[in-house]
Amino acid sequence: MNFNIFKVLEKDNKELIHSSFLNFLIKEDSNFANNFLGIDLSPNYTVKLESSYTYGRNKKKKRCRFDLEILEKERIIIIENKFKSFPIENQLIEYDLALKEKFPTLSKKKYLICFDAKLFNGYKDWIIKDYKNLLEYLKDYISLVVNTEKKIFITHYIDFLKEYDEKYSQFKISATDLFKNQFDNTNKFWIRLLYSNIEVELSKYFKSEKIETQIYIAPGNTSVPLLNITPKHWKLEGVDLLIQIQNGDFKFYAHTENKEFLRKMILFSKSKLVSEHLKYKNVGNKKEKTAYIFKINIHQHLKENEELTISLMIDWIISYYKSIDIKVINNYNAVDLVLAPALQSVLS
Structure with a gap:
């Protein structure tokens, strides 16, 4: 596909676009939470993009932003979508501290989606997925989509995400010309x-x-x-x-x-x-x-x-x-x- 709406609008490398697409999937695809995230959502959940919180005490207050927040009566689920970078361990610890302070009574589920899940082997408190996992899911999901406009929208997303994923894999093993x-x-x-x-x-x-x-x-x-x-x-x-x-x-x-x-x-x-x-x-x-x-x-x-x-x-x-x-x-x-x-x- 030569024409791609995300590239035309120059939004293909913006993290908010990817968080918004995940938000779209959560709301449109009843199987997404179960089949991709591996969880069942309660009927009355709410979803928020870019939820920002201040936590800590007095002069040591810090600000933390969750890319995607799913709130249920007894549980909070956050999805960190890292398209332009990878988080270091301290960043993930800060997310944990903010969640503990702001939602002390709720159970917590934390997801990180990035280009390379293998970088985070051993992070037991986080469920790590990469964009390759998302592409695999979308390839199966799109065959079930009936609405033509939605199918076009998802196809455009798959095409440019696939291109980015392939480039990342390529540059990891051959970055001579890039540098x-x-x-x-x-x-x-x-x-x-x-x-x-x-x-x-x-x-x-x-x-x-x-x-x-x-x-x-x-x-x-x-x-x-x-x-x-x-x-x-x-x-x-x-x-x-x-x-x-x-x-x-x-x-x-x-x-x-x-x-x-x-x-x-x-x-x-x-x-x-x-x-x-x-x-x-x-x-x-x-x-x-x-x-x-x-x-x-x-x-x-x-x-x-x-x-x-x-x-x-x-x-x-x-x-x-x-x-x-x-x-x-x-x-x-x-x-x-x-x-x-x-x-x-x-x-x-």
Whole structure:
């Protein structure tokens, strides 16, 4: 199908559209709750889109929004529909806290629908489904739809959702070309989604290693998608250090305007990390609030005919984290002993 109403209206990647479609199915398809969600709904249930709640105490109040809320007399059911990203564990915990405070007497059922259910194996309190599961259900359901207009509407939804699902599966195992053009708006959507996949997996890794880390994906208005990984203990001389991934580069990065500190970190890193692919920054006189210490292009990592995959990127990030942590961060206090003559000549 060449013409698709969702694409024409440019609503195909908006999460509200997908939540609204699920709302449509709940109301129109009497078997949807039972056959897809695996529950029986009571006769007098109500459905709300984007229910927003404030919870917590005093200055620590937070806001939580449920994409789809089904309310019964003795139970609340929420469906979180994550089309543009994946939730990290803390987000799911926040949903749990909000539900507990706002609906203390009701039993609770929680669903997460996203592109990749396998990312959330082991989340026992949540029922995880992905869009592939929804497509399988819709292919059976549409054969039972008699109304022509509804059939067209559902067909359009199936067609564009199938295309997105296939692209996600493709980019997970082959994202080489995608990461070569990060200014394209369509590519930005996919790169941010893949960064979100990486964020979930890295969060699991750092949690398992008991390493407190902040992982941040820049919002949609960033010209090129950006992923920051900031271990809490990566703070030297009051400067936050991090790994940044943007526009095809892995960067060892510093949030500082202090050029003397940058020069010291560059010299010290050079003494500890040796690779022909590492490009160290030349610190000039230009005023900068942040700067990289060294960087390496993602594609330089690839061997001949090797494809860039998400699992490969995760392995690289963890490998670089370990190298920087062990060789640079943990040894930085020895900088005066190791590089005193060189530092004096450069910094004087």
